[in-house]
Amino acid sequence: MNRLADKVCLITGAARGQGAGEARLFANEGAVVWLADVLDGAGEAVAAEIGGTYRHLDVREDAQWQALVDEIVARDGRIDVLVNNAGIFRTGRHFEITPADFQAVMDINCLGVFLGMRAVSPHMRAAGKGSIVNISSLAGLRSAAGAFAYGTSKWAVRGMTKAAAVENGRRGVRVNSIHPGLIDTDMLHELPGADDEARLVRRVPLGRTAHTDEVAALALYLASDESSYSTGSEFIVDGGLNAL
Ligand SMILES: NC(=O)c1ccc[n+]([C@@H]2O[C@H](COP(=O)([O-])OP(=O)(O)OC[C@H]3O[C@@H](n4cnc5c(N)ncnc54)[C@H](O)[C@@H]3O)[C@@H](O)[C@H]2O)c1
16 A cells, blocks of 8 residues: 555644544554654554654743754655644533633644644645645534534645645645544543443434544545645544434
8 A cells, every 4th residue: 555655744632632633643654654643652552563753842932843844854855745633622602701711722823833834835836746634523513512622633734735835836835624523532531421422422413433544544545646626625434423
């Protein structure tokens, strides 16, 4: 399986959950995988398992982005794929969430995605190719009532994706967003009532949550040249929730 043969890929939030799933699948498909996170022990373990390289990267820190992208380009000569996957979830309606919690969500989910695109785009534009995959959410397509800051941040990811896709299109750099529904990771279990599995999935047409592999398969498609004519678009993996 070589759908990403020799592509140099950076995945944020890759220590666990969806990011780790993407790192494993990309490595299986022949990619050179760089993993970044703030959970260093877990990130190092995934990297060792798949033969990738782990680096500490707090996505809110521009200097860390610049240093890591410089290191990747110095060692591997280019960067072909960025998956902006790192994110956090917070509950709270707009009249409940504190400004500090709102800012914390925006800093990681929104500023972090911008800084990542800003760091890699000059290299991809110079190379005339590249794929940026931004992990938004179903909450970036619909109301995220009860998780006001999270929904706001994920709509912003969707908007940034479209603007960056237009700005990068003529240089051969594609930018797309993925909108997952209920994916079985640590984050899902932070949802209020998530411990009641039957209640959690009762509105999902496919009747279940997703395994991280099911999102990774979509990220693989968008990272690979198979999606060569797709940019600025939303790709949904939600068991049918958006069809309700
Ligand atoms: N799980 C779901 O149901 C679901 C649904 C829709 C979208 N998403 C999105 O998918 C992405 C992955 O989430 P997940 O489900 O794997 O959850 P997760 O909590 O298991 O993983 C998130 C990862 O991001 C990392 N991270 C957090 N802050 C960071 C920072 N400042 N810098 C670098 N890394 C940081 C965490 O350490 C963690 O490894 C997130 O963007 C999330 O919003 C998740």
